[in-house]
Amino acid sequence: MKTALVGIAGVVASFLAMYAICVLAGVNTSPAILAAALALGLARRSEKLSPRATLARFISLPLVALGAALVGVAFRALPLLGAILFCTGVTLSIWLRNLGERGAAIGRLIALPLLTMLVVPVHADAGRPGFGALLVLLAGGIAFAFTYALQRIGA
Amino acid sequence: MTIHTRMALQMLVALTLAFTVGMLAFPQHWSWVVLTGFIVCSGAVGRGDAIYKGLLRIAGAIGGTLVAAAISPFVPRSGAIDAVVIFVVLFFGMWLRPINYAYWAACATLVFALLQGSQGVAAAPLFAIRVLCIALGGLCAVAATWFVFPVRTRQLVRKRVAEAHAALREVRAGADHDLRRHLVQLERVAPPVRLHRALFGRWSRAPHPATLIEETQASLRTAIERRKVRVYVSVAVSLDGYIDDRSAARLVLSSPEDLADVRVAREQCDALLVGAETVRRDNPSLRSPNAARVTVTQSGEFDPALRFFDGSARTIVLTGREGAQKLRARIGDRAEILTIEQFEPAAIIAALADCGLRSLFVEGGTRILTAFLAAGTFDRLRLAIAPFFVGEAQAPRLVNAASFLNDAKHRLLLRGVRALGDVAVLEYEHPRT
Numbered sequence: 001m002k003t004a005l006v007g008i009a010g011v012v013a014s015f016l017a018m019y020a021i022c023v024l025a026g027v028n029t030s031p032a033i034l035a036a037a038l039a040l041g042l043a044r045r046s047e048k049l050s051p052r053a054t055l056a057r058f059i060s061l062p063l064v065a066l067g068a069a070l071v072g073v074a075f076r077a078l079p080l081l082g083a084i085l086f087c088t089g090v091t092l093s094i095w096l097r098n099l100g101e102r103g104a105a106i107g108r109l110i111a112l113p114l115l116t117m118l119v120v121p122v123h124a125d126a127g128r129p130g131f132g133a134l135l136v137l138l139a140g141g142i143a144f145a146f147t148y149a150l151q152r153i154g155a
Numbered sequence: 156m157t158i159h160t161r162m163a164l165q166m167l168v169a170l171t172l173a174f175t176v177g178m179l180a181f182p183q184h185w186s187w188v189v190l191t192g193f194i195v196c197s198g199a200v201g202r203g204d205a206i207y208k209g210l211l212r213i214a215g216a217i218g219g220t221l222v223a224a225a226i227s228p229f230v231p232r233s234g235a236i237d238a239v240v241i242f243v244v245l246f247f248g249m250w251l252r253p254i255n256y257a258y259w260a261a262c263a264t265l266v267f268a269l270l271q272g273s274q275g276v277a278a279a280p281l282f283a284i285r286v287l288c289i290a291l292g293g294l295c296a297v298a299a300t301w302f303v304f305p306v307r308t309r310q311l312v313r314k315r316v317a318e319a320h321a322a323l324r325e326v327r328a329g330a331d332h333d334l335r336r337h338l339v340q341l342e343r344v345a346p347p348v349r350l351h352r353a354l355f356g357r358w359s360r361a362p363h364p365a366t367l368i369e370e371t372q373a374s375l376r377t378a379i380e381r382r383k384v385r386v387y388v389s390v391a392v393s394l395d396g397y398i399d400d401r402s403a404a405r406l407v408l409s410s411p412e413d414l415a416d417v418r419v420a421r422e423q424c425d426a427l428l429v430g431a432e433t434v435r436r437d438n439p440s441l442r443s444p445n446a447a448r449v450t451v452t453q454s455g456e457f458d459p460a461l462r463f464f465d466g467s468a469r470t471i472v473l474t475g476r477e478g479a480q481k482l483r484a485r486i487g488d489r490a491e492i493l494t495i496e497q498f499e500p501a502a503i504i505a506a507l508a509d510c511g512l513r514s515l516f517v518e519g520g521t522r523i524l525t526a527f528l529a530a531g532t533f534d535r536l537r538l539a540i541a542p543f544f545v546g547e548a549q550a551p552r553l554v555n556a557a558s559f560l561n562d563a564k565h566r567l568l569l570r571g572v573r574a575l576g577d578v579a580v581l582e583y584e585h586p587r588t
Binding site: 001003004005007008011012015040043079083086087090091092094095097098115118119 | 157159160162163164166167170171174178186189190193238242245246249250
């Protein structure tokens with residue numbers, strides 16, 4: 001019950017923060033759903049991270065989310081290429097478990113945005129691709145920050 | 156090939172099949188096929204597990220679809236209300252997921268239905284397509300786990316049961332094993348096997364693998380319960396860390412107030428443990444109402460006239476096979492003589508747990524204290540510090556040199572400091588407790 005409450009709090013907070021940003025920027029609100037979906041995936045796993053690992057995760061999750069968003073763009077433009085990139089990414093994320101706990105953590109980091117992209121395709125602003133990428137980065141950062149902070153408070 | 160490489164290859168095949176089927180048959184909804192292919196194949200430990208997860212996902216999707224159809228006429232169409240309902244459904248999904256994955260699948264389907272409803276999409280025709288996509292995605296995953304480096308569920312169950320029994324045997328011999336890990340591993344393979352027994356068990360005469368799992372789990376739970384012995388280490392030291400001096404008479408370090416306090420603590424334990432050297436040298440009676448007296452010896456060399464063997468309380472001697480023969484000849488029935496394979500705290504605790512003892516009061520001497528404190532095999536440590544020095548290099552110290560689990564990076568928790576007469580009593584708790 002407590003884990004679910006903390007998890008949903010992270011999802012709602014991520015959604016509302018990203019929704020407000022999208023509304024203020026006057027763009028499509030699909031990055032808000034992306035932030036909520038990422039927070040939902042992160043909430044399933046509560047890890048005690050060192051400050052260094054927290055910083056590394058805070059920087060890497062948005063970047064991986066951006067990579068996954070590019071896979072999403074590939075799905076629309078060249079579906080076959082998107083499928084190949086997706087299969088490769090997910091297969092690699094599982095194989096990395098061979099490298100121990102660190103490899104498994106990297107694998108989870110790769111798999112989460114890829115699967116989220118499958119559930120919540122982000123509608124990029126065709127006129128401003130750079131701004132769309134920034135929103136995806138923000139969604140990743142906000143989802144991680146809220147989920148991590150609420151898990152710390154709830155621990 | 157490692158298990159992770161095998162699972163990665165199975166996933167690659169499952170996703171390739173799901174993409175092919177999804178993009179060819181459902182160009183608008185291929186992601187549902189792919190997502191199900193991923194979920195069903197992900198972490199599938201055997202063929203039965205993949206089928207079981209596929210069935211749960213289909214059952215959840217059908218359940219979610221029915222609930223969506225039932226409630227959609229009553230949910231007012233408004234962005235804010237939709238969002239609140241979606242978050243409430245997500246919360247229930249997260250809460251119920253650990254109980255059964257089907258609840259999460261049902262909630263996820265409901266969320267999709269609400270999202271589509273809020274976008275004005277006619278939900279009913281999509282539900283049938285969704286269930287079909289999920290069934291096909293599940294089939295892709297099952298096909299991959301069935302044909303690509305497959306793991307038969309029956310073999311997996313036998314392997315896990317054999318590993319659990321091996322751990323149980325080693326624990327009984329005194330080794331330290333994480334039995335809970337075996338419980339968890341067995342539980343991971345159990346759900347599909349239990350479903351198989353419910354559906355087909357009546358036609359099988361041999362014991363079903365699910366029964367095998369449950370019997371092994373019962374043995375593991377009993378062993379875990381038996382090993383729950385609380386260990387209380389109590390020792391008095393001089394200011395320079397000695398527990399005695401070199402004279403024949405026992406050095407009294409405690410104050411009368413401290414001795415009275417120790418007596419109360421002893422009475423709350425089922426057993427009092429001292430080393431063989433302490434029994435021989437100090438000849439303690441170790442009398443405490445309801446507590447058994449316990450000692451550990453490799454040699455089995457004891458004088459039957461010692462007060463330890465006066466028959467006034469239950470007396471237990473833990474020893475090796477050779478020591479047991481000597482003791483039976485010398486002491487007879489004045490003590491219960493139990494054999495242990497290893498002279499380590501874990502083996503001592505396991506043997507005492509098998510005797511039905513649930514709390515142990517460890518009093519010394521140096522070898523016993525070193526063994527328990529170095530291994531971290533204690534819940535509480537009571538350290539009484541006497542206000543004087545011994546200053547004899549050859550006198551027995553609190554502990555010998557050893558590798559201690561609780562070093563500078565793994566400190567004990569200080570739970571209390573008291574003055575009892577002129578003795579300072581420090582109470583520490585092990586962080587694990």
